[in-house]
Amino acid sequence: MPDLIATLLISLLKAVLVVLGLLTTFAYMTLIERRLLGRMQLRPGPNRVGPMGLLQPAADAIKSIFKEDLTVTLADKLVYTLAPILAIGMALTAFGGIPAGPAGSLFGENPWVYNLDAGILALLALTSMGVYGIFLGGWASGSKYPMLGALRSSAQMISYELGMGLSILGLLMIVGTTSFQGIVGWQAQNGVLLLFQALGFALFLISSFAEVNRTPFDLPEAEQEIVAGYLTEYSAIKWALFQMAEYVNMITASAVMATLFFGGWKGPQVLNAVIPGISDWPIVWLVAKIAFFLFLFIWVRGTLPRLRYDQLMRFGWKLILPLALANTVMTAAFLAFRGTGGLWFLGVLSLAGLLALLVMSDRVRVLWNQPTVRRSEGEAVRAGGD
């Protein structure tokens, strides 16, 4: 019995540490994002509070905690309060399953909060629950624009969830396990999966951007069209909770991409020649990879314009989904018929497919830029004016 209690306490401690780490990262992520966007847009960004603006997150936190917490008269009180809690709860829970090092490397404990055989499946399940936060928040606000934002976001997240799940099927078939440790171990032996699943990675990256509602897929909160989408009626700490959920989801998505396609917590094996054992250092490599992907998220936000709603839907259903299916079939066929050959040919095929898409992007773009006209001739003429 004491053993059980000790395990429970250690798990709790780790969970609290993960939550603290994630929330601190969130706070500084907002600052880093604003500073970087400032750099990209040739302006200084927030640099007044503290040296180099480093105390800005603290100021923001104090402001949002002490601001008045408004509730709209027409709001569904229970659901209105529940929604941000649900969003942040699911976002924080999802991160706990990702391993940050080999077993027993964190002062004799395992560097993860929970370890499930279903690993990536459990994570997909938890992130798919995250949509409820946005969706219910928008509905419970009892107001037009949040409602529109909620409808948009649920349609978007359902569409891209499908592409996201399908794009990693090929990877799972190669590795043959759904646990994160298994996937990391496989990559340590055979090389990072990005080499074999370039196309799958590209699809997963795009779907991840859509899942966490970041530019160019930030339609749920498109300022120019629907005020702030589902966030419109939220203020103070509830608003901050939604923001937290968004950033924590970003961090989780980065960690998942790092774990699935870039070798996870293991560093490149070549460095072992310089400093022995450096590729097995816990936490360091995962954090570095997460940082890279977070920078990518900000970079893309500073670069790309937002998609139109119909473009978003067509992009998801007519490009991401068929390509993910094709990637799955290609990988399955290769694995079934390869005989004793190595996997490198699959990598070449995958890369060739991705390059072909990039080269042909002007031809492919028609798929989601032009509305399909499937009406009778007379109607087509009448509709031609708009």
Place this chain on the structure above:
Amino acid sequence: MMLAFILLGALAIVGGVITIAARNAVHASLGLVGTLLCVAGLFATLNASFLAATQVIVYAGAVMVLFLFVIMLLNANQPVTSPDPVPYVRELAGIGGTLLAGAFVVLAFTYRDPRPLAESAEALRGGTAMVMGETLLTRFLLPFEAVSVLLLVAIVGSVALVQRPAAQPDGVPDELEEPLVTAREERVAAPRGAAPALMQAAQDGEVRA
């Protein structure tokens, strides 16, 4: 594990009661989400991890979101207060419910395991994706394929339902409609036809520059 199982089972029942008792349709579907999550938890306590994850991804994460989507889109969250169009619907539902409950009781008392439970737990091997996939695609291949055909039929059916019907003849003679249509066609066609030419010209200009 036993305690968690009982707790989750009780919560699933509470969710089910909320689903049928709530006046607001959104609250009712949230109750259903709770039930589905509890069922996923039950699967997890029974060591069926793959089934638990799939239950959450498919039912709680996708199907229920679509339910809510439709409820919100049609603003159908208020209860219908007009009298029931079906006569004696409550009595009929009561009889049906009693029959169903009786059937379950009979089922529960006459149930015999198709094979010893210890053996099937052995065969399940923790219910990982690999074991599930092997079982589904070898021993239960036919039912599996039958279900996928069923789903395909459902997809085709829904596509056929949302397709707009072809324009019906409206009884107006074509000669009367003709001038209007051609006039619009001209107006629309002109800029469209001109656009490529203009673009070509612009490109030429760029090349020359």
